[in-house]
Amino acid sequence: MKIKKLISFLESVAPPSYQEGYDNAGLLVGNPETHIKGVLISLDSTEAIVEEAIAKKCNVIVAHHPIIFKGLKKITGKTYIERVIIMAIKHDIAIYAIHTNLDNVFRNGVNAKIAQRLGLTDTRILAPKSGLKKLSTYVPNGQSETVRQALFNAGAGDVSGFEHLSHASLGVGTENGGGASTEVKIEVLFQPALKNRVLNALHGSLPTSKLPYEVSQVENTNTLVGAGMIGTVSKPLYEIPFLRKVAKLMKTPCIRYTRLRRKKVHTVAICGGAGSFLLPAAIAQKADVFITGDYKYHEFFDAEDKIVIADIGHYESEQYTIDLLFELITENFSNFAAYCTEVDTNPVHYLC
Numbered sequence: 013m014k015i016k017k018l019i020s021f022l023e024s025v026a027p028p029s030y031q032e033g034y035d036n037a038g039l040l041v042g043n044p045e046t047h048i049k050g051v052l053i054s055l056d057s058t059e060a061i062v063e064e065a066i067a068k069k070c071n072v073i074v075a076h077h078p079i080i081f082k083g084l085k086k087i088t089g090k091t092y093i094e095r096v097i098i099m100a101i102k103h104d105i106a107i108y109a110i111h112t113n114l115d116n117v118f119r120n121g122v123n124a125k126i127a128q129r130l131g132l133t134d135t136r137i138l139a140p141k142s143g144l145k146k147l148s149t150y151v152p153n154g155q156s157e158t159v160r161q162a163l164f165n166a167g168a169g170d171v172s173g174f175e176h177l178s179h180a181s182l183g184v185g186t187e188n189g190g191g192a193s194t195e196v197k198i199e200v201l202f203q204p205a206l207k208n209r210v211l212n213a214l215h216g217s218l219p220t221s222k223l224p225y226e227v228s229q230v231e232n233t234n235t236l237v238g239a240g241m242i243g244t245v246s247k248p249l250y251e252i253p254f255l256r257k258v259a260k261l262m263k264t265p266c267i268r269y270t271r272l273r274r275k276k277v278h279t280v281a282i283c284g285g286a287g288s289f290l291l292p293a294a295i296a297q298k299a300d301v302f303i304t305g306d307y308k309y310h311e312f313f314d315a316e317d318k319i320v321i322a323d324i325g326h327y328e329s330e331q332y333t334i335d336l337l338f339e340l341i342t343e344n345f346s347n348f349a350a351y352c353t354e355v356d357t358n359p360v361h362y363l364c
Contacts (some may be wrong), residue, residue: 013347015106016044016071018051021344022074022110025120026203030237031113041097042059042106048072051350052338055330058105059092062099068351071105072343076122076333078109114333115284116141116237121285123241124304125336126329129261130280131246138240138281140233144171147210148199149225150185151218158198159217166213168202171363172235177201201230240283240290244296250277251301251320255335256301264328265362268307270315277301277320284330285364288314295319305329327358 019039030311031037037328050070052207054061057079065073079096087094098106119138122180128133147168149161160178163169169177185195202210207227214225249257254277255267280301281294294302295318304322307327315321334352341350 013048013345014044015039015042015046015108017332018048018072018074018341019044019108022108022340025340026110026113026117027203028113029162029205030110030116031083032116034081035112036081036110037111037113040078040080040107040109041100042072042104042108044106046071046104046106048348050348051341052353053334053341053350054353054355054357055327055334057096057100057109058355058357059095059099060334060355061353061357062096062103062105064353064355065105066103068349070349070351071103072106073100073107073335075107075109076111076114076330076337078111079107085206099263104137104348108338116239118236118238120336120340121326122330122333122336123282125332126262126282126284127241127243129332130258130282130303132241132243132280132282133246135241135243137235138242138283138290138297139236140235140238142231142233144230144232144234145204145207146199146201146230147214147225148197148228149214149223151196151198151223152221153182153194155221156180156198159214159223160198160200162213162217163198163200163202163210165205166202166209168210168213169201170236171201172232186229200350201232203234239295240281240287240293242279242281242299244279245277250274250276250361254301255322257325259320262324262328263331264324265364266325268312270319270321271317272313273317273320275300280291281319282329285326291315291319291321294326303329325358325360327360331358 051072052065052070053078057075164176181197184192251272277300279299280297283304286306303322307323
């Protein structure tokens with residue numbers, strides 16, 4: 013199987029269009045036409061990771077963090093980034109990064125995995141992105157169900173917690189001044205990243221008919237795409253017992269937190285990696301605790317006794333992304349070996 017097939021699958025889970033503007037997800041090193049021998053999954057791409065890939069006879073590394081963020085003018089081996097690239101190319105190892113696009117998806121995303129670890133229920137995106145697309149098409153009466161099912165199979169109609177959502181209205185259409193005919197107008201919402209797939213499904217649904225259609229932008233909140241997640245705990249605990257539970261479940265040796273509010277924790281907001289930008293959303297949605305990483309000293313003051321900020325560490329908050337990717341890949345492919353890295357790439361060490 014070629015690398016491009018694995019990429020196509022991963023990008024169906026987390027479309028590249030969902031990544032943030034500063035990000036650089038995607039195939040960073042390697043040829044998509046190369047056949048896969050084995051896949052190593054990691055959080056970062058370091059020299060130790062490439063060495064592990066060589067030892068495990070893997071020619072693909074799927075990492076969460078991109079090894080290349082900025083343009084490189086020289087590749088001389090001066091930095092670890094350059095050395096990783098040189099080593100990967102020398103040993104014909106491809107490096108693929110799936111970063112903020114995986115952060116920003118509701119299903120099978122980074123934050124969904126954290127929520128699963130913490131046992132959160134009734135989860136939703138903390139800060140949904142705006143913007144969906146709507147397809148309107150006109151179908152001969154009696155053939156609408158065929159078209160509608162094709163659109164559903166392409167992912168249309170799966171929005172805002174609904175599946176196979178559509179609207180149909182019966183009307184009369186005319187063409188080229190000819191006689192009137194009964195037809196059905198079908199309208200479905202879909203994620204912007206699915207546009208080509210949805211249109212291909214429309215065109216292929218009735219091969220003998222060229223269906224007229226219109227695609228328009230709508231401002232409805234896209235509840236399946238966005239940053240962070242919020243949910244409820246199954247058994248409310250006071251803050252210190254809750255934080256101890258978080259430390260155990262997320263395997264973190266140290267949690268930095270703000271002043272306690274002496275209340276039970278019912279609602280929890282989370283964001284893998286660096287999530288301080290989501291604090292206003294967490295407060296507005298009345299979260300009791302906000303769990304994330306990379307908080308700076310002065311940012312802790314922004315809690316203002318309205319919420320408890322719990323910084324569990326960047327690596328610690330995202331480490332189970334490795335398991336997430338392993339599960340996704342192994343459940344969908346059986347013609348190559350996949351491995352979770354045995355290397356701890358966390359650059360931060362603790363003396364507790």
